[in-house]
Amino acid sequence: MSVQYARCIEVGRGFYLGDRSRVLALSLDGIRIGDRVTIRENAWIQCASSPYNPGQSLSIGEGTYIGPYSVIGVGGPIEIGPRCQFGAGVTLIAENHDVTEAGVSASEVTRRGISIGSGTWIGHRATVLDGVTLGSNCVVGAGAVVTKSFPDGSTLVGVPARRIDRGATDGV
Template sequence: MADTLRKRINGREITASDPIFDEIHRLQEENEERLVHLNNTFHTKQKINQILSAIIGAKVDNTVTVMLPFHTDFGKHITLGKHVFINRNAMFVDLGGITLEDHVLIGPRVNLLTVNHLIEPTNRRGLFTKPIHIKKNAWIGAAATILPGVAIGENSVVAAGAIVTKDVPDNVIVVGSPAKITKMIEN
């Protein structure tokens, strides 16, 4: 059901009066209790991954490590590869879809944002979504922000505090706001 919803919403404007807006909020509400439980009780790594599996609606591999607290506003549109590490206080605004391939590192306080509000003031409560894709072995530094529709290339590094507004190619380091390539990574 979540994949069907993602296909129906990505790339189009959703106003607050659109019936799908209510469906999104209903699904979001279903995860609230799981998120509160995840972040407000001690859990083993195995239990964290079990709860996270329920939140995203897919099995989380036992090689994935998520440091708590972990935040998501939706939860059902997150895809995690193997050997993923997510540090504390990461925020996944995942309605548009967030994919982390194998060996991705997410620093503390990283924001992955797939949702934007509409510009027109009368429709400002409405939404527009685009997916984020972080490819194999990429590293997103502390407090970096990735905006809707951005792909981060394989082996690339997003420096701490960077704001990424455009796709990042493979094997580079990006720094700043907006993020710009500062170095190539030799393979």
């Protein structure tokens, strides 16, 4: 495992970081990890593109589990509530490149952040993009791409993610 800028990280009791994980913690407001948080093997947390371009902050609530091969890109602030569960390969990206008539800008970005409420479950290989707020106790299906915010108790599937009834049996 590789941890750079460890001085920017505050961890609670019982924290576990899996083998071959990489954490670049350089950020304006640091990383705060609650008690009993597990981040599994091969995870990648990147808070800065360079020493001259740090991200905002990352907060992970107590009892949260983040599966192997997950990627957390901290441009804007990311807040993950307590008791969340992330499957393998989940991606959170709190930054977006500006698009102009000249194309995509490599240097101009927006950083609105991501907020995930307590008790939310995110399935394997799902992606949550910049500017999204998920309420508490949401369920995000495997492979979904969440591009907008949803309230407490939402069940989300698809690309882009859409809300379905929890009892729905429409082939998803």
